[in-house]
Structures are given as C-alpha cells and as structure tokens.
Amino acid sequence: EPEVTQTPSHQVTQMGQEVILRCVPISNHLYFYWYRQILGQKVEFLVSFYNNEISEKSEIFDDQFSVERPDGSNFTLKIRSTKLEDSAMYFCASSDEGLGRGEQYFGPGTRLTVT
Amino acid sequence: DQQVKQNSPSLSVQEGRISILNCDYTNSMFDYFLWYKKYPAEGPTFLISISSIKDKNEDGRFTVFLNKSAKHLSLHIVPSQPGDSAVYFCAARGHNDYKLSFGAGTTVTVRA
Numbered sequence: 001e002p003e004v005t006q007t008p009s010h011q012v013t014q015m016g017q018e019v020i021l022r023c024v025p026i027s028n029h030l031y032f033y034w035y036r037q038i039l040g041q042k043v044e045f046l047v048s049f050y051n052n053e054i055s056e057k058s059e060i061f062d063d064q065f066s067v068e069r070p071d072g073s074n075f076t077l078k079i080r081s082t083k084l085e086d087s088a089m090y091f092c093a094s095s096d097e098g099l100g101r102g103e104q105y106f107g108p109g110t111r112l113t114v115t
Numbered sequence: 116d117q118q119v120k121q122n123s124p125s126l127s128v129q130e131g132r133i134s135i136l137n138c139d140y141t142n143s144m145f146d147y148f149l150w151y152k153k154y155p156a157e158g159p160t161f162l163i164s165i166s167s168i169k170d171k172n173e174d175g176r177f178t179v180f181l182n183k184s185a186k187h188l189s190l191h192i193v194p195s196q197p198g199d200s201a202v203y204f205c206a207a208r209g210h211n212d213y214k215l216s217f218g219a220g221t222t223v224t225v226r227a
Contacts, residue, residue: 004158006158031213033213033214035215042217042218042219042220043159043204043206043215043217044217045214045215045216048213048214050213055213056212056213056214058214091158091159093158098213099210099211099212099213101147101166103149103161103164104149104161104215105161106151106158106159106160106161107158108156108157108158109156109157109158
C-alpha cells in the first residue's frame with residue numbers, strides 16, 4: 001500500500017539554526033500538507049500546497065517557515081531560524097482531493113528537538 | 116483552536132465489547148468529518164470519514180454517526196480488539212478548507 005515517508009525521523013538542532021524536513025508524498029496525490037504536534041497538545045495545521053503554491057496557511061506559518069516541492073517526488077518544510085518552541089513532531093500529509101473533501105494520509109513524522 | 120472537542124481523554128474497554136468515542140464541534144461550516152488512529156511513534160492513520168449529507172457510515176468494525184443538529188459525532192468499534200489500543204483523533208474540515216482541525220484525542224485501551 002502506498003504511504004507517505006518522512007526523513008529524518010529525529011532531528012536535533014541548536015536554536016537559530018536552519019532545518020529542512022523532508023517528505024515523499026503518495027505518488028499520485030496532488031495536495032500536500034504540513035502539520036505539527038507539540039508534546040501534550042493537539043495536531044495543528046501549518047500549511048497546504050497545491051500546484052506549486054501555498055493554498056492555505058495558518059498563523060503559525062510565519063516568515064520563518066517555507067515549503068517547496070524541489071522535484072517531482074519530494075516536499076520540504078524549511079524553518080529558517082529555529083526557536084525552542086519549534087520543538088514538536090512534524091507530520092507531512094498528502095491527498096488526491098483538495099477543498100473540503102478527501103482523506104489526508106499522514107507520514108510517520110519527524111521529531112524536531114531544538115536545544 | 117477549540118472548534119473540535121474530544122472531552123474524554125481516555126477510554127478502557129474489555130476485548131469483544133463496544134468502544135464508543137465521542138466528538139463535538141462548534142463550527143457550523145464543517146461539513147466533512149474524519150477519524151484517525153495513532154500509535155506511539157507513528158503518524159495518524161485514516162480510519163473512516165463521513166460527509167455532512169449523511170448521518171451514518173460503516174466500514175467493517177467501524178461505524179461513524181453524525182448528528183448535525185447537536186454538532187456531535189461518534190465512532191463505534193465493534194467488537195473491540197487488543198490491536199485497537201491507540202489514540203483516536205476526530206478531525207473536521209469545511210467546504211472551503213484545505214486544513215483539518217483536530218480534537219485532542221482519546222486514548223483507548225482494550226483489556227484482554
């Protein structure tokens with residue numbers, strides 16, 4: 001069964017450093033998402049991406065964050081200058097339908113630890 | 116974001132019995148609802164969904180019920196099995212949304 005994959009599984013970085021989290025969505029999906037879950041909190045939406053542009057973003061997704069689809073298979077989340085409060089599980093998801101419909105399929109997550 | 120609420124943080128049920136998980140929402144623009152299951156160190160796994168034009172959707176042991184007037188949905192698992200022990204998340208999206216709004220989750224423990 002096709003699945004979303006994410007690398008690395010765990011990333012430790014120092015405050016102020018840049019990190020890039022990588023995802024390979026399901027191959028025939030066209031819509032891509034990033035979510036995060038801070039320990040003990042809800043899963044929160046960050047951004048959605050379709051047709052090489054951001055289709056929706058949350059207030060969390062500020063100028064420190066960016067997304068890119070650098071080739072036909074990868075989808076990345078970059079955090080330019082990490083803060084302690086960016087420590088969380090980051091989940092990538094993809095779907096074959098967009099607005100209002102379609103199940104989103106999640107990857108296993110990247111645990112980001114900012115020290 | 117308090118638009119999706121799962122008020123029971125945990126549920127313990129005996130193997131073979133029914134598990135009932137509840138979810139309430141406040142946003143009347145939500146029209147598509149999903150349940151996800153999550154094991155430790157894994158991502159959420161899609162279980163079942165329901166559109167607001169329906170009041171019930173069934174898939175094997177899993178049934179989701181939607182009561183739009185009460186802004187309430189529930190997930191029934193019958194019969195419960197040990198492998199069902201996980202965290203279950205309710206999620207919702209509106210017609211013009213890409214994003215899913217999640218509840219806080221309910222941890223289900225199935226006892227042998």
